[in-house]
Structures are given as structure tokens and as C-alpha cells.
Amino acid sequence: METDNNSSEVYLMEGNEAIAEAAIRAGCNHFYGYPITPQNELIEYMSRRMPESGGNFLQAESELASIHMVFGAAAAGGSAMTSTSSPGISLMLEGISHLAAAELPCVVVDVMRAGPGNGNIFPSQSDYSLATKGGGHGDFHNIVLAPASVQDMADHIVLAFELAEKYRNPAMILSDGLVGHLTEKVSFEHIKRLPKLNEWCARGATEPERRVVKSSLGLESQCEAENLKFAAKYEDLKKNHTQWNTFMVDDAELIIVAFGIASRICRKAIKLARQENIRVGLIQPITLFPFPTDVISEFAKKGCRFLVAEMNLGQMVSDVELAVNGAADVRFYGRSGGFVLSPEEILSEIRKHVSRTS
């Protein structure tokens, strides 16, 4: 811990630990998890800090059990989260779908690694499609946030709990092995304990009306009505909570769209390109669901071209193409298998797609 000029507390921490600390400070009092690389520091930190803070930590027998323990804790009124890495997310999908159907707030952290299958333990953005398009069986969406720094890890987990609680829907942090293991300065000072409403939870029937928390949605008309209600929540979410960052876009002829750690690498490449007078900028989606469609669409109409850069083989491209809607050229550059993008390779990709101005 060090103290800077305005005497605020700044910590030097790993992303996986910062996310755990921030979650506890925001009021998370249930953590259930299973060891998997590269997110082990998170569950280890929780095993120590959660009991200290009066919360519940349990190492579950599997990811499947973890997510259902989260279901039980959330149903009974706890503020619950779990974390895992890509193969573990596959195992959690059953539970995530049930959490969404039962309208239970919770946060799931995915510290992504390369896939499919066991893939390997190196950083990747391999679960974009899984997180944003599916996240389990049925007609629903996860709220998905993509941190790019250790401070983001702390801030996004708080936002994830806030949105999960507001919309009574699972929220997912789509991190990766690199952000998880980055060690940077981080501050928690601004993090306040989030309010928790328990009126719908199953905590014992103290009123004449009892509570049932369930993911069964009834016969056709009831089930459709529930699904439409969920869809309305996603519309509201999209309208009020879509978030993105822009970087050097004002005069850009080429805009890179990149999320998470890839966006940070692209910033470096953009700075290098600007030294060569290349007019390039960045749109960094912070919420992957809801996706910042409108801002991309606006820049497409202005005549910008797009380069999507990801640490996968192009899972976000179709979302950018939908936003652009044929109004501009959309190219892709990505690395898979656990390779981290380098600023130099992004720069050489940028050079291919622009004319130079002097």
C-alpha cells in the first residue's frame, strides 16, 4: 500500500485480487468457487478475506455446484458471486440459465483462457460469443462487462452487482488471464456498500404471503409473458446502461473496435500510428451486452471504416457489422490460441487499411 499526494489509499494488486476485494467492499457476502487456472488467486483471496468480513466462502466440489450454491444464496437474499475460467463457464451455463429464469441477481467472473475444450491456460477472449449470445439455454441474456485494467476489475464488479440487483439478472465479468494477472495500482475508496432488497427472497414466511423462488415459467402463455418481461428489461438496460470508451475518434478515418485487454493494446498501437499521422481511433465497448451499437453506427454514417481487433478469431465482428449495417467497410484482425496481440502487429494492420495524411 502506498499513499499518493491527495492521501487516498492506493494498492498495488493483481486483477484477480482487486476484483475480490472490490466485491467484498460492495457488499458481496457469498462466494462459491472451484479452482481453475488462471483465476485461482481470486478464490484464494476470497477464502481469506470473505470470512474476515463476515461473509461466506466455500470451495465447491465443481463449477456446477458453485453456480447452484450461488442460486441458493441469492434466492435466500445473499449477495452472491462465483468465478471461473472458460471450461468452468461451460459447466456453469445450466445454473446461469436457471438464475436468469428465477430473476436472481448474481455475478459470474470469467477469467478467460484459450479454448475450445481444455485449450490452454493462456489469456484469450474466447468466450465473447458464449457470454453475449447465449450464456445458457433459453430466451435470455447476461449483462456482460469487459474490464481492461486492474482498476476496471474493481469498478466493473461493483457495476455488475449494481446492474444485477437492479435488473434481477446475472451479470458476467468477461476478464482474461492477462487482466487477471496484471499487477497495477488500484483504489477502492469510492466503493460503497450497495443496498440490498430482500422482499422477494425465500427467508422464511414471516408474512401471510409466502415466497417461492423458481425457474419454472409456467405454461405457454405464462412462459412467453415472462420472456417478454425479460426482453423489456434488456431494452431498458440497453437504453440506460450501455457503456463504451472512445479514444482519438474525432478526426478518425479508421476506428478500431476492441474490448478488454485488446483495447489497451490497441491504444498503444493508435499512439504509434498517430506519430505516422494516421488518423485512427478506438471504440472500446465496456458493456458487451448491451453492445454499444449506436455509437458505432454513428461513426459508420460519418464515413469511418472499422477494424475489429480481438484475441479470438472474430467473435465480435458480427456485432460491429450489424451496427455498421453495410455503411462502411469492416475488417478483422485477431490472434487465437492464447497469443496476446502486440501493438506492432496492430500497427501494421492499421497501415494496411488507411491512406496517410501528412
Added chain:
Amino acid sequence: MDNKVLATSPKLFFGPPLHYCPGCSHGIVHRLLAEIVEELEIREKIVGVSSVGCSARLHMYLDFDFVKSSHGRAPAVATGVRRELPKHNIFTYQGDGDLLSIGLSEAMSVAIRGENILIIFINNAIFGMTGGQMAPTTLVGQKSTTTQNGRNPDTTGYPLRFPELIAPLPGVKYLTRCAVDSPKNVRKTKKSLTFALNLQHTNPGLSLVEILSICPTNLHLSPVKSLDWLHDDLVSYYPLGDIKVPEEEK
């Protein structure tokens, strides 16, 4: 002339008419739960975790708080509920397929952890809701829609006596096997369930009450003949009585 009420339905046993087939044992156990919660006055302090199968609608008939789990995960869900509500009574209600087939990992793990919950285990030796397929507790030679020539242990193994399997684990406090085939055994079942719920306050750990039951529809027998099958066949493989009781409670 004075009218005296000699018998009535427990107040907590409510909702629509039971959806169960004629002769099914679920209704009896549901009613027992309503009676127990009423008699112990714990409506404010109990949360049930129902599961998947014929008893998935348990929460519709009992007027207290429920969390409904997905298939087999009730022990994990109950673990989360328990950690949030350390002083409550928490139980799961699971059939043989739910507990011992898809949910065996979760069931075994709560036993290993000695999670302070009660598992109410309905063993009728068949998958009911899906139409009579083999369960882990289906008897050797018993016909089901997936063992049409009778269960063959050479290819499917032998039926599982789960309480006997977990009895040596120190976190497991109370194991008993009951049946709801006669008034006497129904009363015994009620006593066991009450005992197990009280134990959560005095001697925390896992309790499991296995209740031998009948599914006449999928046994393709009349309710009366199904009860004969329970006495003659089921009980001879799954003996009734206590399997484990804490020393201090004996």
C-alpha cells in the same frame, strides 16, 4: 347438537388439488410436512428446496417458503440457502433419479461436508415423471421402460443403498429408512422427519430420511398390489429402520 371437528387438513397444506396419480406416495409425505411445520410452529424459520421430477410442484401444496432447484442440484442450492440462513430449518425433497443419478455428486458432497440440511429422499425405485425409466434404486430384475427385460446388474450395476454408503462419514448425523405403506409406518416417518428437523438445532450435520414409496402408474400395478411389492420386494433390499443416530440422541 354440537359439531366436533375430529380431523382436518393441516392449514399449511393448501393450493390446487394434488396432481399425483392414484396411489402415489408423495401426497402422504407432503401432508406430513405440513403437519410438522404447523406443529413445530416453524413456518417463519423454514425454507424447502424442491427438485425436479413428479414432486417439482411440492411448493404449490405447502404454504411456506420454497426455492425450486434444477435437476439434481438441490443439495448445492440448499447449501447456499443454509449459508445465508444459518438458524433456519432447511430441507431438500428429492426422488431417486434426482438425488442418486444426476445429483449424486451434489448429494455425496453435502454428506462429506456435513452440511446442516435434511434430505427427504423419496425412493420408489423408478423415474416417475418421465414415464418409468430405470432409477439407480431400481431392483435387479425390475422391469422399466429402459430395462424392458428387467434390470440386468451385469450392464447396469446394482441398486444403490445410499444411506449405508454415507453412514461412515463423520458429518452425517442421522440416517433412517421409513415407508409410507401403513398408518404405523406413516406415523414413524413423521416422527423421523420431526426428529431430523429438530436435530438441525441441537446436533448440526447432514440428515437423510429415505422414504420407500410407490409409483403404481409406472409399476403397472394397482395401488394395493404396489404396496405388496413394497413389502415383499423393496423392503427386502432396502431394510427399514435407523442406519445412524447420534450417540447423544439415542
